[in-house]
Amino acid sequence: MALDISQDARRVLDTLQAGGIAIIPSSVGYGIIGSTPAALQRIFTAKRRTLVQVIAVTQDLPLGVVAPYDFTHALLRPLDPQTISQSTDTEANTLAMLVNGGPFQEELTRLASAAGTPVFGSSANLSGRGTKTRVEEIESDVLRVADVVLDYGLRVHHAPRASSTMIDFGFVDRVKVVRFGACYEVIRDVLGKFGGEACARLPVDPGKQVLFSGRV
Template identity: 50%
Template sequence: MLVNGGEFQEELSKLATNAELPLLGSSANLTGTGTKVAVEDIQPEIRAAADIIVDYGRQKYSHPRPSSTMINFNELRVLRFGACYEVIQDAFSRFYGLSLPNDPGRDILFSGHLRQDCDSN
């Protein structure tokens, strides 16, 4: 699920914020098969399970990094540095007083995924 703006996103975000719940969605891929950035890249069995597919084409931040930042909220630990990570890092700091690590960059961590044994602090 990717909702990248508009009235639907605004209302969904407002409801999640008012309920003090994080908002997340499926990555539209089979576990371990990598991030998909275009509808045609999504496995047929995933597309077949969807009730609706809206294809807006490639987005500004779809390449070369993963489409989303992943955070383990139980441990408050970054799992993947994704698009617009710096915006998320800034929001955590300004609104919640929480410090997230700096993105090491594509040259150091091409996929954005931290290994399980890496310390993200």
């Protein structure tokens, strides 16, 4: 059966707008998303995570961007403080956003933006267990809270690391690797060539045997 990205994205958006939760595909693994404080709390509870806890476009690479955000943006302005605190680093005033996460994410982003519906989420797995690249790998506790599960098969960037490479661009004179992930060595090379002095000395990924989660 052929995939219908437009219809699936509409179904997910309808679910989010109704306060539900969805498990969705990206090029670097499966994610779990919601749009309300209650949905986010259910996601974090299922994951057993505490609440404390222009390269992508030009080079066609998935990238987790950590950067300062505009509190007054139309999508964020209606949100209550609890939702903001669950989804951002309130001390550093930054948020993390997956850019170029694949065709489904692009379509859902288009629909959600047009509808004025913010989308927040995380990787669809128990905390510390690693991003899943097949729906069959997702733990039952996480699957159980989802109202919609989209199975698009094995994700494109499943090896050598799943999940997105995450880089913090919130510093004046440097960038910081937050997580080694998909396409890291390519991203490192591109940033080293075109990112100037601030990106000249990004570290080498030590590998999954040394750093399983990839988080620095």
